[in-house]
Amino acid sequence: MRLMDGLQRRPQCWLYSTVGRMALYDDIGRSYAAFRRPDQRIAAAIEAALGDATSVVNIGAGTGSYEPLGRTVIAVEPSEVMIRQRPPAAAPCRQGSAEALPLETASVDAAMAVLSAHHWTDLERGLSEMARVARKRAVLLTWVPDAAPFWLTEDYFPEIAAHDRKIFPSAAALSAMLERMIGPVHMAPVPIPHDCTDGLLCAYWRRPES
Template identity: 30%
Template sequence: MNAKYDDIGVNYNATRKADDYLVKRLLANLNPKSYGLYLDIGCGTGNYTIKLQENGFNFIGVDPSTEMLEKAKLNNPNIDWKLGQAEYLNLNSESIDGIIGSLTIHHWKDLEKGFKELHRVLKNDSNLVIFTSTPKQMTGYWLNHYFPKMMKDSMLQMPALKAIKKIIKQTGFRSIKTELYNIKPDLKDLFLYSGKHNPILYLNPKVRHGISSFSSLANAKEVETGMIQLKDDIATRKINDIIKSYENDLGDYLFIIAKK
């Protein structure tokens, strides 16, 4: 995983920018206090860490990729950036007032160890906010039409919501709730389904490079074939019918909020 994200980290900031709406919802669900110390686990290049800190809150950013953290330090040298991973945090017990994790849990090696460790470093009555997608939600992405194997492989590495909730409860968290998120047309953070309303985004190799499913999981031949078909369907507007056929009420992603 480290090597994968060291590679993706090159030019990552060109397409993966903090989205204002997601920042707003992260803050609302985290409910931080100005005097607290907060953790962004799997912070990557720190785009969300920095935006959250700019809102007046003190954050630590932790990531297993040295390439990502180097970019983060260049973007803001005043934040405490730490090399580490969810399962092994070099932080004192009950030293953190809240934790966010955006599009990260599918990269953890051991979910139970990860949530146990996050529980250990959290103070009592503090919130954990995870932003992720589930395999069930991903079945509703129209990307399945063009890249079936890539999407199948992506879904295989995504933990199901039922499993996440079970592990969160087992590791001591309580009052778990969820909030569905649907892709906004003006989304700035170009992650996997960011092109839901704007398929032409996927024709840009820089966008695909910043998405782990395309850059690490996808079969090159399938991507090449799928891109040719996608380009043709955009030109003929057939893409509109395909997008419509995948409409659903599952939500594209979701926030999972738990309290210690």
């Protein structure tokens, strides 16, 4: 186990934000809420990227882990299984897909998607929909395949790493799509803390025994 290498290569996601005019889980999501709990440091980065937006649509919302507080939020989620796991106090949720958002044009200040874009069937269509419904900005948290390798997948689950490189767009490709469809893009790394409370795979980079 190359744990020391893992310490030197902390994984990170990338947060894309734009400013200006702009069912798989029915099977695998049954215990999602038990493992995917928001990490407040990641949540803070998302909150900052949302800026002064007072109304937000959360696309691929799942159980609502990173839905911001103090703002009007509409969740959009395709999976009934995931919707049923949303807590009673969560934002209202509409069943729908990123490629055909059930919202009027320019109906919210911001559109956000947190670690969900790789599940969309048509990334460009989904980004186009974000641009259509959002008056001010789009915020997208994702992993990019040109990031530094993560030892757990590279050494022990290379098939996962290979699959991810196929379904995630490169940083340059995603930036180009966002800029073309929505507007100027700000891209910032979001380091994954060693004690991350969110159960995404790379959260265990320094505690694989978990």
